[in-house]
Every structure is written in C-alpha cells, then in structure tokens.
Amino acid sequence: MLQSWNDGPARQAVLEFLRTVTDDGPGRVVAADRVATFDNDGTLWCEQPLPPQFDFVLRRWAATAAADPSKRYVEPYRAAIERDGEWLRDYEHHVPELLQGMAEAFTGTTPERFEEIVRRFFAEVSHPDLGVPYEQVCYQPMRELLDLLAGHEFRVFIASGGGRDFMRVISEPVYGILRERVIGTAPDYEYRDGLLYRLPTLLGGVDDGPGKPVHIFHQIGRPPLFAAGNADGDVEMLRSARFALLVHHDDAKREYAYDAKAERALATAARDGWTVVSMRDDWATVFPTAPVEAAAT
Amino acid sequence: MLQSWNDGPARQAVLEFLRTVTDDGPGRVVAADRVATFDNDGTLWCEQPLPPQFDFVLRRWAATAAADPSKRYVEPYRAAIERDGEWLRDYEHHVPELLQGMAEAFTGTTPERFEEIVRRFFAEVSHPDLGVPYEQVCYQPMRELLDLLAGHEFRVFIASGGGRDFMRVISEPVYGILRERVIGTAPDYEYRDGLLYRLPTLLGGVDDGPGKPVHIFHQIGRPPLFAAGNADGDVEMLRSARFALLVHHDDAKREYAYDAKAERALATAARDGWTVVSMRDDWATVFPTAPVEAAAT
DSSP, rough: OOOTSSSHHHHHHHHHHHHHSSSSSTTTOOGOOOEEEEEBBTTTTTTOOOHHHHHHHHHHHHHHHOOOOGGGSTTTTHHHHHTTTHHHGGGGGGGHHHHHHHHHHHHHHHHHHHHHHHHHHHHOOBBBBSSGGGGGGGGGHHHHHHHHHHTTTOEEEEEEEEHHHHHHHHHHIIIIIOGGGEEEOOOOOOOEEEEEEEEESSSSSSSSHHHHHHHHHHHHHSSSSSSEEEEEGGGGHTTTTSSSEEEBBBTTTTOOEEEEEOHHHHHHHHHHTOOOEEEEBBOOOSSSSSOOOSSSS | OOBBBBBSHHHHHHHHHHHHHSSSTTTTGGGGGGGEEOBBBBTTOOSSOHHHHHHHHHHEEEHHHHHOGGTTTTTTHHHHHHTTTHHHHHGGGGGHHHHHHHHHHHHTTOHHHHHHHHHHHHHHOBBBBTTTTGGGGGOOOHHHHHHHHTTTTTTEEEEEEEHHHHHHHHHIIOOOGGGGEEEEEEEEEETTEEEEEEEEEEESSSSSHHHHHHHHHHHHHOOOEEEOOGGGGGHHHHHHHSSEEEEEETTTTTSSOOTTTTTHHHHHHHHHHEEEHHHHHHHHHOOOOOOOOOOOO
16 A cells, blocks of 8 residues: 555655554544545646646647637736746736636536536647656555545545546546545536526635635545645645545656745644655655546546 | 336336346446435425425524514515515515525524534424424435435435525434535635635525536536436426426325426426326335434534
C-alpha cells in the first residue's frame, strides 16, 4: 500500500491515522462517519501552468470569439484568444468578466452535450509542458491513497472549486470516484420536457474557501474525517476534518515548485499540526506510468 | 426476499426487472448506473393525516407564537395554533406564508442544533391516528425493497419534496440510507468561524415535480434506473427512470385510501405501463412489527 510514497513522516502519519480509526479500540470510528474529501486541482492532479478546466474554457471562449468577431475585444474572450497570461493569472480581479464568460459558454447546454464536449477535450488536448493527455497528470501517490481509504471503508469525495460537471466526466475512470461523490462549483439547471438545460446562475455559489464546508454539508450531511488540499481555498475544509493533509508543491524537477495562493494554508498547517506532503521528498513517483483512460465512454 | 409482499404482478415485475439488469445477458446494467430514487412521504412512510415533517413544523410555529403573541393572528402561526385543517390542506394557495414561516422557524440554526430538535420530535410525538412513534409508520414492504436493491448493488437514494435535513436524521436508522443519499428541499447555509448557519433561502428551489430530476442530477449526476413514488409530484422523476413504481393508497383498513394529488400520476402509470402497487392487494403487511429506532443517536 502507498507504494509510490517514500517511507517518511507523511506516509507514516496517514497509515497511523487509518489504523487508529479502523482498528478495534477507543479511536475506532463507525463506518458511516468515514468520509474523506479531496480537493482536485493541485491535490489530485497538476494545476500548472493552468488547471485543465481553465484550458478547456479558454478554448471554448476562443472558438466562440472566432465565430462571433464582436466578442474579439471583449473580456474574457480577448484574453482567451491571446492567451494573455498576465490578465488570466490576475483572475481574482476579473471575477465578474470570468463568471459572465463561464455563463455564456454553456448556458442552454444539456448535461449529455456538455459531457461530449468535455470528452472531446480530453481526447484531443495535451498538457502544454508535459506533452501527455491531461488525465495522465493525475498524481499516482494520491490515487493509491484514494484506494487505501476506500479499502478502509471510507467514502471518498472530491470537493473542488472546479466545475462539478467537468470533473464528473473523468472522476470514475481516473480516480475511481463515483459521480455522486464529486462536489464542485455547479450551474443551476432547469427541466423542460424530460431534459435538463444549464442556466447562467450558480447553485450555492463557488465551492472554494468558506464555500467548501457548505458544499460538503449540502452533499454529504457530515464533516470529513479525512481531508486533503493544497491551497488557501482548502483551509476551511481542512479545518473541519480530524486529519488534514496538505500537498506542498516543492518539486521543480518533476512537477512545479510554488507557494503562491498557499501561504495561509502552509502557515495554518505549521500552527495546527497538519500533515504536509513534500512532493519532492515524500513521493517516489509523481505521475502514473501506465495509461489512464478518461476519454473513453 | 420481499417477504411482506403478496406474490402478485407488482412483486413479479420488480423481481423480473432486477433479474434483467443484474444477470449476465443483454439487459445487464453496469453497477455504476444502478441508481434508485425513492420519494419519501406516502412512498416510504405514511403521509396521512399529514406528513410527519408538517406536524413537526406546526408544533414549532405554535411554540413560537406562544412565546411571541404578536404572531398569534398572523399566518401560518394562527393556522398552526388552531390546527386549522381547512387552511392547511389548502396549502397550495398559501405558499408565500408557508415559505416565510419555514424560513422564520430555523434561520440561524446550526445543523447540530436542528438535529437535536428533530430527534426530540421523534422521541416525543406519536402518529395521531395510529398511536405509535412516527418512525414506526414506515412501510415494511418498502424497507425490504430498499434492502433488495442494495443487495443487487444499487445505490438507493431518497428524493423527496420534504426537508433534506429533517430526513437525514432518520434515514440511516429507519431505512439504512446514508445521509449523503438523501435528496430533498434544503436551505442555504453560511459559514462563520467553523460553524454553519441556516439562511432563510432555499438551495435550488423545492424538490418536487420538475424539481426532482434537477435535484437528482445535482446530487447524483445520472438518472435513476429505478424510481418509486406515489403522487403527482413524482411524475417527472418516474418518467426519467427505466423502471417506475407507483404506490397506490387504496387500503382504507390498514392505512388510508386516497387518490387526491395522485390523479396525474395514476393516469400516467396506466398510459406508460408503470408498475402500480396496490397497498391493499400487494402488501401482506404494511407497517413493521418490530420496533424501529429513530430517536437514538
């Protein structure tokens, strides 16, 4: 178990926690309460140089602007066409334009049609630096952790700021996580004559920061016993769990090294004694060596 | 299996469907797609003379008005104090007052506090006609059906117009259905300092009629293979399933006989060939004979 992990303090802490909550004894937790929640971008797969879904949406916007030149000088279409890294990296200051663009991208789409578009993206697009399909940049050590938790009667959920319906297309083949265990930012839908159509509004806001415990309660009804994240947007979720694991991106050679947008998470981890995973030191391998099939139906 | 069912066409249709989708052969359905959704009030437990949660809320309103006499002549508090059956049965014409009353009843409450209040209700209150605790008026044949589906690798969900967080308190002990598999009408929450607080607004509207397929998609991400209901508010959900089962309340002796608010469902069942369960003819027993423990923690 956890064969892609080096035997160090992070691996030991995880194994010790699992023993405590599953072995007979005072620390045993009944199976119903064995819930684990994992952030996705940067926790289960690579989010650099940009999260896969961001690439997906940029391509959609660029295609829309190509078909409708009136959008060419309007944000976020302009930034998408030009791949304006400076504008895009500064996304916190462009939230209204980005949400507007997200709404315009898929409003009126049925789930079935959206799924086709996502599948085509995974079939056609590769990671810009690593040159492999996006599903291949999931973290092999984390997949092993998901399996280990499931083997200890945990129900493992994704709880990500990313799009719920985007992740649901790949959660079963890539992570072995059922669609109903994917929590994320999600659009409203309306029902007409047996079909569902996307609305421009979000259901319950963005699943990030303080939104994560709220989304988790809505979907699960109990807090996580085990949670894993990598960024400031995971702090509230990690605080709500009994065991908190924080992935630290410190491996410039095999992945990326960055602390940006994780400063508060790293400080809280040090203060509250969370288990910090050094990608450089704790992981023997980072990416799967065998093919991961996400685009297949 | 299904030992509380009489051996008739309804029982046979259910068993035949389960054989088809689980036996090796062309009709076999992969386990991931084996999703079942059940309405609650009138489908899994008795909803007459009023659904348990309605009794719960009426008591809350009456207690509020007792503490605050200014509410005494304001609806829905007046109707709650006087148990004004005429006003309450006509609820479709009082939706604004009822939603306002619902919002006022628990806004600002944490999930933990709400759960305590629900547990006390189940511990203290009995069914007005049958004289047993409310958890004892669940339908024994349906509990056997839930178990049978689970035994065939179905993931069984409740999808009810009733309150999600009310049902989640009893879903595990009464039905063996995990909280995360309870879909219902739900309030928004906000996060402050590690705790969640109820807001007066609903998340995604009422889970009834066309709202059911929308809520089901949000929670599960795939349509039900098997669905069960009893009323007009279940029609859209039943239409979305491959196997639809409609409970018909035709047993005045052991339960209640009524077609009100089920006229459209019964007509659609006849037209589309849904399996109709006659409580009188298809069920050998209606209620559990052994104690059901819902109030215990």
